[in-house]
Amino acid sequence: MLSLRLQAIAEEIADNQKVIDIGTDHAYLPIYLVKERFFTNVAATDKSLAVLEYSRANIEKYHLDKQIKLILSDGFAQVKENYDVAVIAGMGAHTITDIIKNSQNLPEYLIIQSNNNLPFLRRFMEKKEYKIIKEKVVYEKGKYYIIIKYQKGKEILTADLRDFGKNxxxxxxxxxxxxxxxxxxxxxxxxxxxxxxxxxxxxxxxxx
Ligand SMILES: C[S@@+](CC[C@H](N)C(=O)[O-])C[C@H]1O[C@@H](n2cnc3c(N)ncnc32)[C@H](O)[C@@H]1O
Structure with a gap:
């Protein structure tokens, strides 16, 4: 079963989108999308080979190795195809913004869950010309997680929205x-x- 945090992220992905999970770790989200929601075009990346081997074992356990493409990649560096939506979750704001900064070909939608420094992240995304279309708060095991769904497009945030969010x-x-x-x-x-x-x-x- 997915954590409440990953479940909330999954809910923001429309059916049958072409999805890439950047920094997948255990590959729980891609496995869930294929197994429970019948997605057919899912990729999972991680920059660590050891982590990716662990993801592979998880994916093989459910016999989903044909449906989920695994990519060893720092951010989008080795990602050759285009995707509708990328999930970047469970990392710090600086890691997330570095991943986005170094990418040439970002998808229309980004679903981001940063573990810290949300004002910095929101300011960065505003400059990158992505607009917040939804913010959700998930409380799990004594911690709050903020999930932000972005779409390409300009918006000017007020200082309050930048610092406190649209949640x-x-x-x-x-x-x-x-x-x-x-x-x-x-x-x-x-x-x-x-x-x-x-x-x-x-x-x-x-x-x-
Ligand atoms: C804490 S886990 C989060 C896993 C999953 N995304 C989640 O939200 O549950 C962070 C993962 O991101 C990977 N990671 C960190 N920086 C990365 C980068 N620049 N490119 C790809 N993966 C990265 C780590 O190796 C690790 O497996």
């Missing part, structure tokens, strides 16, 4: 506020104090 999830934003307040108590950083004030106002405007 409008009160519980998540309140947890973010608490984290920022705790950090402020430690280092009394005035720029953080400003962010805290903006975040409080942002949360107040969201209906219960």
């Amino acid at each position: 409008y999830d009160k519980k998540y934003l309140q947890a973010l506020l608490k984290k920022n307040q705790a950090n402020y108590l430690l280092n009394k950083d005035e720029s953080l104090a400003k962010i805290i004030k903006r975040l409080q106002k942002f949360i107040e405007k969201i209906p219960d």
Whole structure:
């Protein structure tokens, strides 16, 4: 069974799209798409050969080695075909933005789940001319995960949307506020104090 986080990512992929999972690790998502949703055009990459061998063993366990193409690749470097959607999940924002920065041929849709630094990621994607078409919050095992679906296209984000997102999830934003307040108590950083004030106002405007 998929984790709630991977399930939420899978829900954002329309049926029978040509999908590539960058940094697949265990290949759970590609296996799920083929096995449970009958996708026919799925690729999985990882930059680590050892990881890819592990993915291969998983894929073979379900006899899906003909349906899932495995590619040893740092980001998109060795990806030769075009895809409708790429998933880049479970990594830090700098790894994700490096992968995107170095790619010549990005797909129409990107589904991104960064483990940190979302304002930096949103700013980078805005400059890269991808627009946020959906943000989702998943809470699993005591952690919040933000999943962002992007489509090619320009948008100008306000500072609030860049910093806090288009998820409008009160519980998540309140947890973010608490984290920022705790950090402020430690280092009394005035720029953080400003962010805290903006975040409080942002949360107040969201209906219960
Ligand atoms: C924590 S796992 C996440 C696995 C899966 N995407 C998920 O969300 O559950 C991160 C994986 O990304 C791979 N990875 C890290 N940087 C990469 C890069 N530049 N190109 C391809 N794979 C990368 C790692 O080898 C590792 O297998």
